[in-house]
Amino acid sequence: MFAQVLCELACVIDDGARARRWLAVADQHALIDHDWLEFHPLLAPLRGDSSFAALRARVLARTDAIWADDGSAVPAAQAAVEGRGADAELLGGGGLLTGVARERGEDRGALELLQRDRCG
Numbered sequence: 450m451f452a453q454v455l456c457e458l459a460c461v462i463d464d465g466a467r468a469r470r471w472l473a474v475a476d477q478h479a480l481i482d483h484d485w486l487e488f489h490p491l492l493a494p495l496r497g498d499s500s501f502a503a504l505r506a507r508v509l510a511r512t513d514a515i516w517a518d519d520g521s522a523v524p525a526a527q528a529a530v531e532g533r534g535a536d537a538e539l540l541g542g543g544g545l546l547t548g549v550a551r552e553r554g555e556d557r558g559a560l561e562l563l564q565r566d567r568c569g
Contacts, residue, residue, distance in 0.1 A: 452480075487505070
């Protein structure tokens with residue numbers, strides 16, 4: 450959510466490069482706000498970018514998995530966090546939390562780390 454707000458602020462000051470960077474950060478953190486992406490008026494200048502269509506497809510795939518309510522969102526989320534699947538290229542194959550695990554010297558799966566950090 451924070452990256453979305455920063456993206457909007459960058460759009461307000463007409464800083465397209467910074468807006469695209471924050472939009473990429475939001476995407477890396479499993480952005481699922483498809484309506485925001487599609488309809489927010491501040492994002493209009495970004496929608497013409499060549500990378501926007503790919504980002505839109507990733508967000509739509511995430512939201513579709515959630516609405517499917519068949520359990521498919523869990524593997525998709527795990528793949529995104531661990532740097533596999535559709536988001537692997539954007540995340541550099543490292544995954545969202547892999548770097549955190551390496552910094553801590555822990556050899557655990559990213560989701561296990563996330564669960565431990567959130568649940569104590």
